[in-house]
Amino acid sequence: MTTTAPRRRASISDVARLATVSVGTVSNVLNRPDRVSPATRERVLAAIGELDFVPNGSARQLRAGTITTAGAIVLDIANPFFTDVARGIEDRLDEAGYTLMLASSDENPEREARYLRLFEEHGVQGVMVVPSGPDVQHLEALRSRGLRVVLLDxxxxxETLSSVAVDDRAGAAAAARHLVDLGHERIAFLNGPHTIRQCADRAEGLRAALVDAGLDPGEALVEVTITALNADGGQAGTEQVLALDDRPTATMCVNDLAALGALRTLRAAGVPVPSGMAVVGYDDVAFAGELATPLTSVRQPTHQLGYRAADLLLDPDDSAAHVTFQPELVVRESTTGTG
Incomplete structure (x- = not known):
């Protein structure tokens, strides 16, 4: 397979040459546009657009060798899953003498694009991104301008973008098999929108496991889409489940934060866990085993995920590589206890 080498990122000198002005004039257009005549300013801006030039806010420090930085964008740094992933990234970057710029996209493509632009302007050597949507053309464009790019989680x-992920289909399937083995034949799934790849994969894995168990997903599965992948979202989704006439006997949650909201809502409604409703989370964050009813959850190797993503970013061989970790179901009292 033939691949195209990344294009060199345009410099301020390239812009000056194309616009037939001095580097100082380009700098004035970027920083003090009132000092430049309208005609010259328009010519410089046209050259910037043609070359896809990104102003580098850290160019002076980079030339002096004083900073070496990588960026990471996750969906929500307040989620303990991403906090652990970020720590893995930070540990690997620290070993290499790099610093980390970290941001949350809040699942918003415009916010993600804004941070990517900011990172590029500050001269990062590469970015690790949990994409907020299915389209990665903007990340391919970054790589074509010479930045290292690794898709995270x-x-x-x-083929051109490296990635580090966990097999979400396998994790959801393991959780579904566990619930079916316990006798549950109608399962609620509090899930995020399928535009998020992890959510789509987990739904697919859950459905496949139900089919393998001889159950019809159309009857055995009630998928509830929650708009916030946190405890409040889990509470809202659980309230919808409890309002159903044919109530499921188990609830699987897209992450542990949603499961926390589910447990909170079930307790307030007087529904015992697991005898009235079994609950499964996903991620196995630090608090999962410390709850009043310890949470059964699908464990992901969060620190390894971040560490390996940073490792790929730092690899001198810039060819794309793809790493997939396997998750592990951790069984606790929220599915097997006597409550």
């Missing part, structure tokens, strides 16, 4: 849909 998501398998890459293209």
């Amino acid at each position: 998501r398998p890459s849909p293209v």
Whole structure:
């Protein structure tokens, strides 16, 4: 397979040359546009657009060798899953003498694009991104401008972008098999939108496991889409489940924060866990085993996920690589206890 080498990132000198002005004039257009005549300013801006030039806010420090930085964008740094992933990234970057710029996209593509632009302007050597949507063309464009790009917590849909992910289909399938083995034949799934790859994969794995068990997903599965992948979202989704006439006997949650909201809502409604409703989380964050009813959850190797993503970013061999970890179901009292 033939691949195209990344294009060199345009410099301020390239812009000056194309616009037939001095580097100082380009700098004035970027920083003090009132000092430049309208005609010259328009010519410089046209050259910037043609070259796809990104102003580098850290160029002076980089030339002096004083900073070496990588960026990471996760969906929500307040989620303990991403906090652990970020620590893995930070530990690997620290070993290499790099610093980390970290941001949350809040699952918003515009916010993600804004941070990517900011990172590029500050001269990061590469970025690790949990994409907020299925389209990765903007990340391919970054790589074409010479930045290292690693997709984080998501398998890459293209060969040119490296990725580090966990097999979410396998994790959800393991949770579903566990519930079916316990006798549950109608399961609620509090899930995020399928535009998030992890959510789509977990739904697919759950459905496949139900089919393998001889159950019809159309009857055995009630998928509730929650708009916030946190405890409040889990509470809202659980309230919808409890309002059903044919109430499921188990609830699987897209992450442990949603499961926390589910447990809170069930307790307030007087529904015992697990005898009235079994609950499974996903991620196995630090608090999962410390709850009043310890939570059964699908464990992901969070620190390894971040560490390996940073490792790929730092690899001198810039060819794309794809790493997939396997999750592990950790069984606790929220599915097997006597409550």
